[in-house]
Amino acid sequence: MASATHSTHSATAYLRIFYILLVLTIVEVSIVYLHLPRILLVASLVVLAVWKAALVAMHFMHLKFEKKTLALVALSPFILCVFLILMLMPDIFPR
Amino acid sequence: MSDVAVMHAGAEPAETPLTPESWGKLGMWLFLAGDAMSFGCLIVGYGILRRASTTWPVPSEILGINLTALMTLLLIVSSVTMVLALAAVQDDDPAKFRKFMSLTILGGLIFLGLQAYEWTHLIGHTLPEHNLSFSKDLFATTFFVLTGFHGMHVTGGVIYNSCVLAAVSRGRYGAKHVEIAGLYWHFVDLVWILIFTFVYLL
Numbered sequence: 001m002a003s004a005t006h007s008t009h010s011a012t013a014y015l016r017i018f019y020i021l022l023v024l025t026i027v028e029v030s031i032v033y034l035h036l037p038r039i040l041l042v043a044s045l046v047v048l049a050v051w052k053a054a055l056v057a058m059h060f061m062h063l064k065f066e067k068k069t070l071a072l073v074a075l076s077p078f079i080l081c082v083f084l085i086l087m088l089m090p091d092i093f094p095r
Numbered sequence: 096m097s098d099v100a101v102m103h104a105g106a107e108p109a110e111t112p113l114t115p116e117s118w119g120k121l122g123m124w125l126f127l128a129g130d131a132m133s134f135g136c137l138i139v140g141y142g143i144l145r146r147a148s149t150t151w152p153v154p155s156e157i158l159g160i161n162l163t164a165l166m167t168l169l170l171i172v173s174s175v176t177m178v179l180a181l182a183a184v185q186d187d188d189p190a191k192f193r194k195f196m197s198l199t200i201l202g203g204l205i206f207l208g209l210q211a212y213e214w215t216h217l218i219g220h221t222l223p224e225h226n227l228s229f230s231k232d233l234f235a236t237t238f239f240v241l242t243g244f245h246g247m248h249v250t251g252g253v254i255y256n257s258c259v260l261a262a263v264s265r266g267r268y269g270a271k272h273v274e275i276a277g278l279y280w281h282f283v284d285l286v287w288i289l290i291f292t293f294v295y296l297l
């Protein structure tokens with residue numbers, strides 16, 4: 001019944017991911033209070049958010065242990081969103 | 096062997112090469128990819144409206160980011176209890192499964208309570224003080240649409256997880272179903288991580 005194809009579902013491995021997510025969240029909030037220059041703030045927060053989202057997808061959603069093609073299914077909305085932003089560029093930055 | 100014969104044997108008609116364990120898992124992944132597109136459009140739309148607006152308040156001055164950081168942690172913790180619940184049901188430990196699944200549901204409920212508190216406070220105090228409102232400016236509109244859409248997903252997740260808890264307790268669902276429910280719950284967590292960054296922190 002259980003999906004035995006997955007490797008170990010050890011609690012310690014999950015807790016390790018939790019501690020990383022906890023630290024990253026604290027770093028995120030601290031960055032806001034640092035009042036960094038806007039470009040630096042946006043860049044660091046976006047990197048941290050994508051990092052956290054990737055940790056959740058890879059470890060909690062077990063994407064790391066799935067077939068590579070399923071990762072393409074998971075990535076497709078992000079690719080489409082990048083296209084969406086590119087297509088709307090003329091509206092975002094009008095000449 | 097024909098499809099019908101296989102179904103009579105209680106197995107699924109044929110296996111999918113993407114998720115050999117179950118079709119349901121592939122179905123959930125496809126649903127989540129579509130759902131991610133909905134959230135993606137809302138977030139991109141939010142970014143464009145914000146970029147195009149001449150005035151936009153600093154979110155961290157109006158929204159309580161300490162409270163929402165706590166809400167973020169709460170969802171992350173409930174994700175952890177969800178994977179622990181899955182590990183428990185895979186180890187055939189029903190008592191441990193019920194404990195962790197109940198904690199997951201409780202985490203979702205507390206999150207919704209905090210969101211209700213946050214919304215009430217915003218609508219009643221903070222927004223009027225800054226002369227903002229849902230009906231007349233884009234900051235409040237995009238905020239309520241995005242967090243509201245996510246809140247509905249959390250509500251759905253709490254109901255879904257409660258149904259899975261009941262079905263596993265009665266022996267009708269197994270580890271396979273818990274894993275699929277987990278995918279949905281982690282996705283809700285993942286989306287909140289992005290909303291927290293784009294709507295609250297930036």
